[in-house]
Every structure is written in C-alpha cells, then in structure tokens.
Amino acid sequence: MMMRVRQDGDEPLKVVLLGSGTVGTQVARLILEHGDDFAARIGRPLELIGIAVRDLSRQRPGLPAGLFTDDPQGLIDRGEADIVIELIGGIDPARQLILSAIEHGASVVTANKALLAAHGEEIFDAAELAGVDVYYEAAVAGAIPIIRPLRESLVGDSIRHVMGIVNGTTNYILDKMTTEQTDYEAALVQAQDLGYAEADPTADVEGYDAAAKAALLASLAFHTRVNGDEVHTEGITRIVQDDIRAARDVGCVVKLVAIAKQLDDDQISVRVHPTLIPLGHPLAAVGGAYNAIFVEADAAGRLMFLGPGAGGAPTASAVTGDLVTVARNRARGVAGPNQTIYNELRVADMGAVQTRYFLRLRVVDEPGVLATIAAILAHHKISVQTVLQTPADSSGVRDGASAELSLMTHMATESDLLACLSELKANPKVRSEVRFLRVEGM
Ligand SMILES: NC(=O)c1ccc[n+]([C@@H]2O[C@H](COP(=O)([O-])OP(=O)(O)OC[C@H]3O[C@@H](n4cnc5c(N)ncnc54)[C@H](OP(=O)(O)O)[C@@H]3O)[C@@H](O)[C@H]2O)c1
Known part of the structure; x- marks a missing residue:
C-alpha cells in the first residue's frame, strides 16, 4: 500500500548521515559531488545537514568540518531530517538511532545486515506504522542489486531457491587455498593485509556475516520472517588443504555458500556452510572477494547476480541508489513497498x-x-x-x-x-x- 507522507514543495530534502567510515565517507562524497544529478533525478535537491561520527578529532579530508558531530541522537532529535542514512554498523546504538529517526518521520537507508537480521521485525513494523521507508540494498552483497530484484522485480514470481556467495572475505580465502594451494592461516593473513578481512575476522570466517544475509534473503524470497539466529551456520575455519584437494579430484571447488530453499508448503531450509560446488556451476567460477547470488524462480528460471560484494565505493553505490529512491518517494509524498511478510514458514532443523x-x-x-x-x-x-x-x-x-x-x-x-x-x-x-x-x- 502506498502511504502519504509529509510534502514540502521544492524545499531541499534534508539528509543526515550516521557514520563516516569506509562506506559513509564514500556516500558523503557522492552526495556532495553529484548534488545536481541527484536533484534532477529526484525532482528536489538533497541537503546533507549533518554527519555523526565517534571521534571528532579525526581528519576527514574533503568533507565540510562544520557538518560533523559526535552526538548522533542529538542530530536526529533536531527532527529536521527527511532521510537518515545509518552507516555505523552493529546493534547498539544503531537500533535506537534508526527507531528514533522513524519516530521523527524520517525514512531510513541502512547497510546494517546484523541489525536487520536480529531486529528487522521491530524496525519494519515501526516504519510501516509511521509510513516511511527503510531501504537496505547495501546490507547484502555490497554493490550487487539483489534486495530490490527480490522485493520488486521478482515479486510476481515464485522463488524456490536462493544460493549465494555473500561474504567476500571467505571467498577470497577459499579461492587462495584453491588456486595457490595456500593454507587457511596464510590465506587469512593475505586477506587481512589487503583489507578484505578485519583484524578480528570472526564474523566473516565463522559464517555469522553470511548468516545475517541469508536470513534477509530468505525473508524476502519466501515472504516469511527469518531471524539470523535461525540460520544453521558453519564457517570455514575447519577447512584444510586436503579438503580442497579432494574436492578438486572429484571436479568440485569448496565455497562458503548461503542457501535458502523451499522444502515444502510449510518449511524452508536456511543455512550457511562450506559446500562442494561442481566446476560447471556458475558459482564455482566466482573468484577473489567477489560475491554472486544464484536465484531459481518458477517462471524466470535461473538468474545470477555477480559483482563486488564490499568496499567503500561499491557499497556506497547501493546506499546512494536507495537514497535516490527513498528521496523520490518522499518528493512524491509516498512510501515505497515494505517487506511483504504474509507466510509463517518454519525453518527446518538441519x-x-x-x-x-x-x-x-x-x-x-x-x-x-x-x-x-x-x-x-x-x-x-x-x-x-x-x-x-x-x-x-x-x-x-x-x-x-x-x-x-x-x-x-x-x-x-x-x-x-x-x-x-x-x-x-x-x-x-x-x-x-x-x-x-x-x-x-x-
Ligand atoms: N565496509 C564494507 O565493505 C561494507 C559492505 C557492506 C555493508 N557494510 C555495512 O556498512 C556499515 C558501515 O560499515 P563501514 O565499513 O563503513 O564501518 P566503519 O568503517 O567502521 O565506519 C563506522 C562509522 O561509524 C562511526 N561510529 C561508530 N560508532 C559510533 C557511535 N556510537 N556514534 C557515532 N558514530 C559512530 C565511526 O566513527 P569514527 O569515524 O569516528 O570511528 C565511523 O565513522 C556496517 O553496517 C557494515 O556492515 C560495509
């Protein structure tokens, strides 16, 4: 249902940015550099009215110093924002900040899969009640459009199976182990040196990051609520060079794959684990830190989405795509489609x-x-x-x-x-x- 929200003629739409790290900095840059294009595409100009960070003393070259604050709650409580972009990450304070933004009538753009996989119901319900948007294209697979295709383009079809490489760090490590016969530990160090893996790589290598994304994909694909803690999750820390070699001997590669599959009318399977994929399958050829998502739907058949799954600029592309879409909705005085959750499917035991x-x-x-x-x-x-x-x-x-x-x-x-x-x-x-x-x- 399209809902009416506040309309203010041709006034600029005011944007608040929470977080100016890897992704937020690139988003701020795009908003400031492409203001004229965005205004033409939206029909109203955007005005960046504040950027919240944790450490005000850090140098932020190229961004106006006067926009920064270390008080994100205060920035939202000014009540001026039409759109709040949350790029802090994690559960707290991101959850409370997003809920406050919605209470103040702002639409929200976020890349925060951990938060949505754990508290999506609360956030989407609050947005529905307030008649505002919550868009999150960047939360799954960085630059790759997959949320909108599932929520909108394929909404007239019946999706049966979604299978994806949705974590670039683990794909990089497994790819190194496969193509260069590197051991797990050495491949992890290389991923850290290149900035693909965090100093604490737990969320990636134990599969938690992929599990949050699997929950979001399954919810959209099957119109049912799946939380991150319902996803059977195994990471790649136990994979040894002999597994990779033995897989190759039978014409397969080992990939960390997120799977959401319909089992019957009542049950779906949602899981993340290392998986043998035959060399002829499109996912087998996805190398380096790339992501890819394979979707099977009744009428569409088999679709494959491929591209950079992380990084400041690629992720900022998805965030600003959402920003322009949400701004267009506000300029027209409407909210876009929310999640359509009407099934109550059970996540099957492993x-x-x-x-x-x-x-x-x-x-x-x-x-x-x-x-x-x-x-x-x-x-x-x-x-x-x-x-x-x-x-x-x-x-x-x-x-x-x-x-x-x-x-x-x-x-x-x-x-x-x-x-x-x-x-x-x-x-x-x-x-x-x-x-x-x-x-x-x-
Ligand atoms: N990086 C990627 O490639 C990527 C890809 C897809 C999705 N995402 C998602 O995008 C989001 C942002 O990721 P990122 O890599 O840009 O993170 P990041 O580099 O760690 O940046 C986080 C930003 O949030 C600020 N911040 C942290 N705690 C704060 C607080 N309590 N109050 C105010 N500001 C606070 C930090 O301030 P300081 O600058 O002062 O430290 C920093 O500017 C996350 O949800 C992540 O999962 C990231």
Whole structure:
C-alpha cells in the first residue's frame, strides 16, 4: 500500500548521515559531488545537514568540518531530517538511532545486515506504522542489486531457491587455498593485509556475516520472517588443504555458500556452510572477494547476480541508489513497498535437510573394506554415487596399512548421515575421522 507522507514543495530534502567510515565517507562524497544529478533525478535537491561520527578529532579530508558531530541522537532529535542514512554498523546504538529517526518521520537507508537480521521485525513494523521507508540494498552483497530484484522485480514470481556467495572475505580465502594451494592461516593473513578481512575476522570466517544475509534473503524470497539466529551456520575455519584437494579430484571447488530453499508448503531450509560446488556451476567460477547470488524462480528460471560484494565505493553505490529512491518517494509524498511478510514458514532443523554429501576417510587397506563401508552407508539409507580410492599419504606413497576413500553420495538426510558417521567412527576398519562436506548444484 502506498502511504502519504509529509510534502514540502521544492524545499531541499534534508539528509543526515550516521557514520563516516569506509562506506559513509564514500556516500558523503557522492552526495556532495553529484548534488545536481541527484536533484534532477529526484525532482528536489538533497541537503546533507549533518554527519555523526565517534571521534571528532579525526581528519576527514574533503568533507565540510562544520557538518560533523559526535552526538548522533542529538542530530536526529533536531527532527529536521527527511532521510537518515545509518552507516555505523552493529546493534547498539544503531537500533535506537534508526527507531528514533522513524519516530521523527524520517525514512531510513541502512547497510546494517546484523541489525536487520536480529531486529528487522521491530524496525519494519515501526516504519510501516509511521509510513516511511527503510531501504537496505547495501546490507547484502555490497554493490550487487539483489534486495530490490527480490522485493520488486521478482515479486510476481515464485522463488524456490536462493544460493549465494555473500561474504567476500571467505571467498577470497577459499579461492587462495584453491588456486595457490595456500593454507587457511596464510590465506587469512593475505586477506587481512589487503583489507578484505578485519583484524578480528570472526564474523566473516565463522559464517555469522553470511548468516545475517541469508536470513534477509530468505525473508524476502519466501515472504516469511527469518531471524539470523535461525540460520544453521558453519564457517570455514575447519577447512584444510586436503579438503580442497579432494574436492578438486572429484571436479568440485569448496565455497562458503548461503542457501535458502523451499522444502515444502510449510518449511524452508536456511543455512550457511562450506559446500562442494561442481566446476560447471556458475558459482564455482566466482573468484577473489567477489560475491554472486544464484536465484531459481518458477517462471524466470535461473538468474545470477555477480559483482563486488564490499568496499567503500561499491557499497556506497547501493546506499546512494536507495537514497535516490527513498528521496523520490518522499518528493512524491509516498512510501515505497515494505517487506511483504504474509507466510509463517518454519525453518527446518538441519536433521531434516536433504542434500548430497562428500565423505573422506582413511580405512584399512585390505580386501572387503569397501563393501563394509558401503554396507554401513546402506544401513542408514545412504547410497553412494562414486568412490575414489587413493593412497592416504598425500605424497603418493602407499603405506600399505591404509588408504583414503572419497565418496560422493546420492541425496540423504542430515540425520541419517550423522547416524552413519557415528557407526563409521566406531568401526575398526576406519582409521581416521570421517570428514564430510555438503554438495550443492549437481
Ligand atoms: N565496509 C564494507 O565493505 C561494507 C559492505 C557492506 C555493508 N557494510 C555495512 O556498512 C556499515 C558501515 O560499515 P563501514 O565499513 O563503513 O564501518 P566503519 O568503517 O567502521 O565506519 C563506522 C562509522 O561509524 C562511526 N561510529 C561508530 N560508532 C559510533 C557511535 N556510537 N556514534 C557515532 N558514530 C559512530 C565511526 O566513527 P569514527 O569515524 O569516528 O570511528 C565511523 O565513522 C556496517 O553496517 C557494515 O556492515 C560495509
């Protein structure tokens, strides 16, 4: 429903910017440098009336010193802003600042996936009540348009599956491990040196950042509320060079993938974990710090969105895209489409999720062992598609005592797989932990 909001003729629309870090600085620059173009596109000029930061003593070259304050709440409580752009990040004080902005009748643009994945319902409900916009294109996959395509372009279709590489840091690390045979730790240090990974990389490498984005994508795709804490989340810290090598031997690469999939009329699966992707799949070719999102819809078929998923300027492009859209809405006295949440779908337990698995284990190298392993799998309703047997020693030297088995399974449920792993672990023919990775895109 389009709602009427305040209209003030041809007066400038007043913009407040909260945060002037990696993204905020680029947003301020674009607003100041492209004022005439933005005014022509919106039909009204924009006026940046204040920028809130934490540390006023820091030099901010190229930005007018008179705009800065270290009192974001005071800036909002002036009640002058038509649009508040939140680029502070995190939960507090961003949550309270956004809610205050909405209470004052301002529309909001944010890139804050952590906040929306945890408190989206509260924020979107407040915006609906106030008749203002909350836009967040930059919250998922930086410069790549994916929120608007899901919310608007594909709103007449039925989305069945969204699968994406939505964290550039982990994609960079896995790509280095794949193309240069680098170990995880060395690849992480390289990512930090290049500014792709934070000094504390936990949110990226443990998958939390991707999980917040998966929650936002699933909510939009399936018109249901998914919170970040409902997303099954595994990061990449346990991936070792042998996993990458074994994946390559079966024609796959390892990627950290966010998956939102419809299982039936009542359930969806939303998860983030390292995943084997066949080399022929479009996501397999996404290298470096790039992001890509693959969408399958009934009528549209398969779509792929690809581009830079982070960085100051790319992310600022998505933020200013939202700024112009929200400003156009205000200039016309309307609010744009909110989230359309009308389903109450359950996020399925991982145990119920069905996928293929890639198993890797070391077994006693003697006749009949393969049959023993296959029988244990069959006992748990898991059938094997392919088996690869290699000497366990990666130098290629056969030690005579054990061999490495790599097995690609057909579809199986996670609960069956876990029961099978317990039985394999207890079997005396198995001489190592059983490593497993889920497989998608086959
Ligand atoms: N960086 C990316 O590539 C990227 C990509 C997609 C989305 N995002 C999202 O964009 C948002 C901003 O990220 P960023 O990388 O630009 O962060 P950042 O570089 O850390 O900048 C944060 C800004 O917020 C200010 N700030 C922090 N706490 C504050 C407080 N209590 N009061 C007032 N100002 C405060 C900081 O002030 P000081 O300058 O004084 O420290 C800084 O200007 C986050 O939600 C992030 O998840 C970032």
